[in-house]
Structure formats: C-alpha cells, structure tokens
Amino acid sequence: MADDVLEAEDRPQRRVPWWLALVVGRNPKRTFIRLIIWVFGSVLIFKFALAPIRIRGLSMMPTFRNDTIHFINKLAYKRGTPQRGDVVAVRLAGDKVLLLKRVVGLPGERVAQVKGRIFIDGELLEEPWVSRTSFTPRGLSSRGEEQLGPNQYFVTGDNREISDFGPVTLDKIMGRLWF
Incomplete structure (x- = not known):
C-alpha cells in the first residue's frame, strides 16, 4: 500500500504549456462548458433583450x-x-x-x-x-x-x-x- 502512494508521488506531473493555460485555463472541459454558457447567454440576451x-x-x-x-x-x-x-x-x-x-x-x-x-x-x-x-x-x-x-x-x-x-x-x- 505504501509503495502505491510512492509511485503516485514519483510520477511527474504533466505540465500544461503556458499559452494553452492562458487560452483555455487549467481545465479545458470546464472552460468549454463556460464558453457554451457564455455563447448561449449572449444569444438569448441579443435575441430578446438588447x-x-x-x-x-x-x-x-x-x-x-x-x-x-x-x-x-x-x-x-x-x-x-x-x-x-x-x-x-x-x-x-x-x-x-x-x-x-x-x-x-x-x-x-x-x-x-x-x-x-x-x-x-x-x-x-x-x-x-x-x-x-x-x-x-x-x-x-x-x-x-x-x-x-x-x-x-x-x-x-x-x-x-x-x-x-x-x-x-x-x-x-x-x-x-x-x-
């Protein structure tokens, strides 16, 4: 059991390039969902309100x-x-x-x-x-x-x-x- 913990800690963390982190953030799935919400919200606002x-x-x-x-x-x-x-x-x-x-x-x-x-x-x-x-x-x-x-x-x-x-x-x- 202790060996499993060591193996997980010894694994190198996959580093995200700085430009990708700047564009999509550290979690691309969450950023994509946020983008969909923004687009959908903008369409609704400009269709019905402004x-x-x-x-x-x-x-x-x-x-x-x-x-x-x-x-x-x-x-x-x-x-x-x-x-x-x-x-x-x-x-x-x-x-x-x-x-x-x-x-x-x-x-x-x-x-x-x-x-x-x-x-x-x-x-x-x-x-x-x-x-x-x-x-x-x-x-x-x-x-x-x-x-x-x-x-x-x-x-x-x-x-x-x-x-x-x-x-x-x-x-x-x-x-x-x-x-």
Whole structure:
C-alpha cells in the first residue's frame, strides 16, 4: 500500500504549456462548458433583450453623433409605455431598418410642428434636448396639427433642420435607448 502512494508521488506531473493555460485555463472541459454558457447567454440576451443600433445620419445631433453604436432595451415597454422624452428605436421595414427618434407626443394628444418647434394641445413643448442655436428659418419643417390615436406616439429627431418623422404605433417601437 505504501509503495502505491510512492509511485503516485514519483510520477511527474504533466505540465500544461503556458499559452494553452492562458487560452483555455487549467481545465479545458470546464472552460468549454463556460464558453457554451457564455455563447448561449449572449444569444438569448441579443435575441430578446438588447439590440445594437448604429446611428447613420445627423437627425439626432447634437445628442447623438453620426456613426456611433448604441444599444436598445427591447424589454423596456413590455410592461410600461413610452414617455415624453424617451429615445426609442422605430422599425421601418421589419427589424432590418431601425431609426433612433425621440418621443414628443403621447396617445390622445394633438401635436403640431411649426418651424421646428413642437406644440402639444396648443402649448409649446419645452425641449431641453434640442439645440436651438443652429436653427435657420428656411431649414425648419412645419406640420399641421394631428390628433394622435390611442396607440400612437409622435416621434422626431433632435436636429429639426433635417429631421421630420411623425406618428408611429406602439408595435413599430422596438424599445428604449439603453446606452
């Protein structure tokens, strides 16, 4: 019995190369299982909870710059509803085209856009997110007053010189900007 113990102690330990230990750790099976869990978890998160969105264009300037990547929280409106000021992703053609816009009008409100300024039920909307210093009179759009339906939200970009959108239904809003 004592000889068996000596034989086990005398056997040289198989040494793992440093580069392999760095890549897969000391226990490759455990590392593989961890990798599978990470991949599966990432797929679930990006399928059901988060969506990346790349900003293309200047419609949300100066709040968001062109060619930056942000994430949309797809679960944000499963229990709640969009609020005024929320930055949301709006679907245009299925999930392929997403636009980042700001909610300015809520269901049941009357919304008008006059020279880039938003009026809700006849009163000027206070918009701290919009920079008014760059406005030029000829570049601003106007829309007549629209009555939003029970499931409609009025969305627009922060850069009113080049952004004009309008009413969208809740099913077209994919989620709220996370970061």
